[in-house]
Amino acid sequence: MWAVFHDDEVVEKITKKHFDNAIHAAILSINAQLQRPYDLASSHRTSDYREILWATADSESMIRNTDHIFKSYLRIHEQLYGNSPPAEHRPLPRNKFSSRLSNLKKPNYGQIVENHVNRRSLLSYRENILRGYVALKALEAGIELRGDVPDEPKAFTVTARERREFAVGKDWTPKVKFRGEN
Numbered sequence: 001m002w003a004v005f006h007d008d009e010v011v012e013k014i015t016k017k018h019f020d021n022a023i024h025a026a027i028l029s030i031n032a033q034l035q036r037p038y039d040l041a042s043s044h045r046t047s048d049y050r051e052i053l054w055a056t057a058d059s060e061s062m063i064r065n066t067d068h069i070f071k072s073y074l075r076i077h078e079q080l081y082g083n084s085p086p087a088e089h090r091p092l093p094r095n096k097f098s099s100r101l102s103n104l105k106k107p108n109y110g111q112i113v114e115n116h117v118n119r120r121s122l123l124s125y126r127e128n129i130l131r132g133y134v135a136l137k138a139l140e141a142g143i144e145l146r147g148d149v150p151d152e153p154k155a156f157t158v159t160a161r162e163r164r165e166f167a168v169g170k171d172w173t174p175k176v177k178f179r180g181e182n
Contacts, residue, residue, distance in 0.1 A: 037110030054138040
């Protein structure tokens with residue numbers, strides 16, 4: 001709304017120009033402590049790091065599985081380069097992606113993400129506010145993130161079965177009594 005308020009002309013309709021100006025103003029006003037980790041991770045490195053960073057912020061889920069982050073990376077990469085990019089802009093294979101994502105845990109890469117509760121495949125932001133800054137940088141570059149869409153639940157790989165061989169045929173359903181029942 002401030003971008004509309006500060007517009008030199010009378011505004012009858014809010015446009016993308018106002019939105020872009022607001023994003024740019026928000027990024028400029030951000031504290032240097034938030035800019036530094038992002039710059040460490042993305043400056044003087046390949047553009048892959050920037051795309052991987054954007055992929056980490058591509059869901060409303062605060063704790064993300066590396067499989068979901070990789071799917072986000074592929075979707076973002078397609079937004080940038082299309083379905084069949086030239087050889088120099090092909091997406092990273094999964095093993096290189098995982099290696100670069102893991103680098104984002106190191107101090108010289110901004111230490112932006114960390115393992116969640118000592119689980120290697122679950123990541124979260126070290127500082128949650130960094131997630132918002134990363135999302136703003138993606139928007140500034142014209143990348144549409146799915147921040148309002150949660151990651152799909154992970155598919156089950158094992159189903160547990162209860163076996164009670166000692167009492168075959170017995171009904172083990174718990175007996176529930178409600179108030180007022182005998």
